[in-house]
Amino acid sequence: MSILKQLEEESIYIIREVAGQFNNPCLLFSGGKDSITLLHLAQKAFAPATIPFPLVHIDTGHNFPETIELRDKLVAEHGLRLIVGSVQDDIDAGHVVEEKGRHASRNSLQTTTLLNTIEKYKFDACMGGARRDEEKARAKERVFSVRDDFGQWNEKLQRPELFDMLNGMIHNGENVRVFPISNWTELDVWHYIRQEKLEIPSIYYAHEREVFMRDNQWMPVSDYVNVEENDARKLTSVRFRTVGDMSCTAAVLSKATELDTIINEIGGSNFSERGARMDDKRSEGAMEERKKVGYF
Amino acid sequence: MELIKIATAGSVDDGKSTLIGRLLYETGALKTDQIQHIEEKSAARGFGYLDLSLATDGLLTEREQGITIDVSHIFFSTPKRRFIIADSPGHVEYTRNMVTGTSTAQASIILLDARKGVIEQTKRHFFITQLLGIKQIIFAINKMDLVDYSQDVFENIKTTLERLVDKHGQDGVSYHYTPVSALYNENVVRASDKLNWHKGAPLLSLIESIPLESNQANDGAFQIQYVIRPKREELHDYRGFAGNVRSGSFAVGDAINIHPSGRKSVIKRIEKYGESTEQISAGENGTILLVDEIDASRGDSILNEKANVNNGKNITATFCWMQDTPFTTGNKYWLQQGIQRSLVKVQNVRSKIDLEALENRQANQLGLNDIGKGALALAQPITTKSYKNNPALGAFILIDPNTFNTAGVGFIETT
Numbered sequence: 281m282s283i284l285k286q287l288e289e290e291s292i293y294i295i296r297e298v299a300g301q302f303n304n305p306c307l308l309f310s311g312g313k314d315s316i317t318l319l320h321l322a323q324k325a326f327a328p329a330t331i332p333f334p335l336v337h338i339d340t341g342h343n344f345p346e347t348i349e350l351r352d353k354l355v356a357e358h359g360l361r362l363i364v365g366s367v368q369d370d371i372d373a374g375h376v377v378e379e380k381g382r383h384a385s386r387n388s389l390q391t392t393t394l395l396n397t398i399e400k401y402k403f404d405a406c407m408g409g410a411r412r413d414e415e416k417a418r419a420k421e422r423v424f425s426v427r428d429d430f431g432q433w434n435e436k437l438q439r440p441e442l443f444d445m446l447n448g449m450i451h452n453g454e455n456v457r458v459f460p461i462s463n464w465t466e467l468d469v470w471h472y473i474r475q476e477k478l479e480i481p482s483i484y485y486a487h488e489r490e491v492f493m494r495d496n497q498w499m500p501v502s503d504y505v506n507v508e509e510n511d512a513r514k515l516t517s518v519r520f521r522t523v524g525d526m527s528c529t530a531a532v533l534s535k536a537t538e539l540d541t542i543i544n545e546i547g548g549s550n551f552s553e554r555g556a557r558m559d560d561k562r563s564e565g566a567m568e569e570r571k572k573v574g575y576f
Numbered sequence: 577m578e579l580i581k582i583a584t585a586g587s588v589d590d591g592k593s594t595l596i597g598r599l600l601y602e603t604g605a606l607k608t609d610q611i612q613h614i615e616e617k618s619a620a621r622g623f624g625y626l627d628l629s630l631a632t633d634g635l636l637t638e639r640e641q642g643i644t645i646d647v648s649h650i651f652f653s654t655p656k657r658r659f660i661i662a663d664s665p666g667h668v669e670y671t672r673n674m675v676t677g678t679s680t681a682q683a684s685i686i687l688l689d690a691r692k693g694v695i696e697q698t699k700r701h702f703f704i705t706q707l708l709g710i711k712q713i714i715f716a717i718n719k720m721d722l723v724d725y726s727q728d729v730f731e732n733i734k735t736t737l738e739r740l741v742d743k744h745g746q747d748g749v750s751y752h753y754t755p756v757s758a759l760y761n762e763n764v765v766r767a768s769d770k771l772n773w774h775k776g777a778p779l780l781s782l783i784e785s786i787p788l789e790s791n792q793a794n795d796g797a798f799q800i801q802y803v804i805r806p807k808r809e810e811l812h813d814y815r816g817f818a819g820n821v822r823s824g825s826f827a828v829g830d831a832i833n834i835h836p837s838g839r840k841s842v843i844k845r846i847e848k849y850g851e852s853t854e855q856i857s858a859g860e861n862g863t864i865l866l867v868d869e870i871d872a873s874r875g876d877s878i879l880n881e882k883a884n885v886n887n888g889k890n891i892t893a894t895f896c897w898m899q900d901t902p903f904t905t906g907n908k909y910w911l912q913q914g915i916q917r918s919l920v921k922v923q924n925v926r927s928k929i930d931l932e933a934l935e936n937r938q939a940n941q942l943g944l945n946d947i948g949k950g951a952l953a954l955a956q957p958i959t960t961k962s963y964k965n966n967p968a969l970g971a972f973i974l975i976d977p978n979t980f981n982t983a984g985v986g987f988i989e990t991t
Contacts, residue, residue: 281859283579283658292849292861293820296801297915300874325861327850328814329806412649419648439982440647440676440898445912445973449980463660465651 284472287464291318292325293444294423294460298405299325299332301448302456305405306363308394309335311347312523313480314409316354317469318461320478322407323358334361336406338394340386340525341368342504346481347523354479365397382506385527395431398455405448407458413465424448425457433457467547474539484542486519486534497530521546579658580788583678583710586687587697591718595687595758596650596663597628599780602765605652606631625759647677656784671945672898674704675985679971682788683712685779690723690755694736700931706746707894707947707987709967712786714752716779721757725770730755744934750786754779791858793966796824796832796880797959799914800872804863816847816863817872822914822968824880825857826864834870835877835887835959841866858968875916877959885961885969889954890923893986897942899976903950903984904941910975911954911986914968919955919977926950942984949989963987 281289295318298305307322309315322331337351355362367389370376375396376389398406412419422438424446439447448456461469473480491498492511498518501507504527518531519542536542586592597614600606606614610631618627650661664670664677678684684705688698705713715737723729734753741751755763755771756779762768765780776782804816826832830843845865846853856862864878872878879885891911897903904925911920928939928948942948963970969988976983 283577286579289859289861293801296818296820296861300802300915324849325818326802326804327847328808328811329804413651419650440672440985442676442679442973442982442985443971444680445914445971447912447973447975447980447982449910449975451980463649 284468284475287461287468288321288324288472290444290463291321291460294446294458295322295325295407297446297448298407298458298460301446302405304401304403305333305407305458306336306401306403307331307333308406308408309337309351309362310409310523311337311343311351311481312409313469313473313484314411314461316350316478316480317464317472318407318409319354320476321460330359334363336363336365336397336401336403338365338390338397339367340390341366342386342502342525342527344481344483344520344523344526344529346483350479350481363397363401365393367393369393370396382508384506385525386504387525387528390525391431398431403455404450405456405458407460409461410459411464411466411469412459412462421459421462423459423462425459426450427455427457429453431455467543470539470543470546474543481523483520483523486517486537488515489518489531490515491518491531498533499530500526502526577653577656577658578788579660580683580783580786581660581662581681582783583662583664583674583681583684583705584687585664585674585677585684585701585704586718587689587692587695590687590689590692591629591758592663592687593629593631594627595716595718595756595764596661597631598758598761598764599659599661600631600650600652601626601628602761602780603652603654628758647673654780654784659783671700671704671947672896674701675708675896675898678704678708678710679985681708681710683714683783683786684710685714685716685783688715688717688733690717690719690726690729690733693733694740696932698737699740699934702740703744703929703931703934703947704896706744706749707896709746709963711748711789712750712752714754714779714782714786717753717755718758720755720762720771721760725755725757725762725768727773730774740934752776752782752786754782791823791966791968793823793858793961793968794825795883795885795961795966795969796826796830797822797883797885797969798826798862798864798878799916800874800876800878801915803873814865815869816865817878818863819861819878820914821856821858821860821862823858823966824883825855826862826878826880827855831881832866833879833881834872835879836957837870837872837876839868839870839872840881841868841870843867877916879959885959885966887957887959889957891920891952891954891960891972891986892949892989893952893972894947894949894989895942895974895984895986896947897944897984899979899981899983900944901976901983902941902943903946903974908977909983910977911952911958911972912975913958913960913972916958918958920952920974921955923951923953952986960988962990964990 370393376392490501492513517535519534614630617630648663662677664673686701763771763778798821799819800817801819804818844867847863907922926949927936930937961969972986973982974984
């Protein structure tokens with residue numbers, strides 16, 4: 281069995297366990313390549329039936345429009361149920377306060393909206409496309425990661441996972457975050473997208489865009505980022521390696537408009553994937569701290 | 577390319593994180609930004625070298641204390657193989673992590689400090705690899721730089737290890753003994769001048785070339801995870817049993833039994849993700865459609881008529897206990913084997929292993945990190961086989977019915 285086949289089998293087994301063990305699961309869908317891969321795996325898992333759970337998008341309101349277009353297209357094409365949790369709504373309702381200043385981002389505000397959405401719809405399991413190769417705190421993540429009533433991750437309370445046996449038994453009010461593609465690498469995802477001919481948002485391919493340099497990263501110019509006068513702007517060919525909120529996702533200079541060239545570029549890159557995520561750079565344990573309070 | 581999962585275990589301060597960091601660094605798995613980060617941190621701590629252990633010590637609490645406290649999954653690859661390292665900490669109290677990390681591994685690296693040689697932790701690690709039936713074991717004797725790369729030191733440790741292996745080792749296991757200095761990259765990725773008396777391959781070449789084995793048991797056993805019933809007119813009669821082949825294989829036309837109902841049928845069609853296929857084998861998922869309209873649901877098994885498995889309600893097993901509340905006679909738990917579940921009651925606890933002497937002692941309960949033998953009575957019969965003869969049907973977890981935590985793991989004995 282090829283590695284890709286092995287990973288696909290493992291992930292589909294996990295997704296079927298979610299549908300089997302939980303009453304009200306959902307799939308967290310950001311529109312990025314990892315969640316598109318996850319959605320495709322879920323569709324395979326239940327073919328010829330449609331997937332027995334909704335997609336949940338936690339919308340920061342600062343999305344790349346290309347991502348939202350593809351999200352809506354996939355939902356319509358496959359007859360999926362989509363639930364949107366809006367960060368803007370939570371700001372308007374006063375549940376969270378928008379960050380201010382040069383580095384303001386809605387990334388951390390997502391946590392509150394995610395937790396509110398889980399509570400509102402009483403989800404007992406939320407699948408996400410996180411991978412263990414992304415970040416050090418993720419490397420310690422379980423496939424089934426139990427969160428308490430407050431959505432908190434406590435690394436000391438994580439259940440041991442033995443063999444392929446997944447224990448999803450929980451108390452009322454608790455929920456489980458599930459990571460079916462834990463063992464995939466960034467390149468596996470790209471190879472799978474090529475193999476399965478998956479459509480991904482156009483911003484993953486090289487395109488002309490106005491960007492500016494901040495902290496040695498090319499950031500996209502948008503209404504959601506505070507570009508200052510002395511920030512050097514330029515129009516150039518870029519692509520994105522991850523797709524987060526526009527305010528915290530940096531671009532890479534690239535002319536790669538085909539999957540093959542993108543895969544070659546990523547395979548030869550000297551920088552890690554999340555190196556382009558400003559949200560991880562805020563502090564040494566930025567990801568761990570966010571996970572503890574319920575970040576996905 | 578092949579994927580190999582390797583468990584690593586070692587005691588506090590024997591340089592395991594440094595060894596893994598070294599492998600990551602030398603195979604190019606660390607990117608420029610990550611190396612920069614390690615350089616900055618090393619300099620900030622006043623080290624005159626790259627502290628490669630920083631590459632893997634993931635959690636803040638760990639970095640504060642400079643120790644590793646949980647199983648971490650680390651990825652790297654060479655042109656020959658893809659590696660996933662399940663790195664478990666070596667403290668006495670974290671035996672449960674070691675069992676967990678080793679449960680998915682095909683090989684194990686047991687790290688020793690050349691200055692200390694074989695200590696209780698080494699025996700514990702070794703015993704766990706034997707319990708889990710790991711077929712490839714590498715004893716890496718690290719910190720050779722601190723014993724002047726002495727062949728005598730290495731040979732003495734090797735002799736002690738060989739005695740351990742002779743006395744307690746299972747049949748069919750390959751043992752490898754290799755001296756290294758992870759800090760100075762001696763015999764890790766390339767042969768070392770300082771260790772030129774060592775004839776074996778460097779550690780990386782070793783793990784690139786050790787053979788991989790899969791479950792050879794041929795009992796056709798398939799566990800139903802989910803029943804697919806599309807709500808569409810044209811697929812009105814479709815009833816697909818989606819699940820996973822634990823062992824053996826299934827082909828269209830095979831005669832099968834459903835467990836626990838005992839109903840018999842024949843496989844009409846096998847699908848993989850909506851596409852028809854002729855056969856599915858161990859480790860694979862599939863959707864099985866039967867010629868008869870038989871009721872079966874999640875947790876039931878489809879067994880090949882010829883499968884030689886146990887469907888009884890009594891189990892004798894070796895347990896490794898993973899929670900504070902002890903395992904003792906009369907306690908009830910949920911047992912989960914693969915995806916099958918049953919309530920169970922502890923019939924008796926017979927013995928506990930003294931991990932220092934590696935001998936069984938009489939006991940009536942097992943505490944956190946204890947390993948011992950006992951028996952369970954099941955409320956519902958489940959399909960099992962001894963762990964030795966069929967690992968995919970021979971291991972189970974026990975779930976605490978109050979906390980729902982995974983309380984322990986069991987390995988079914990040959991009866």
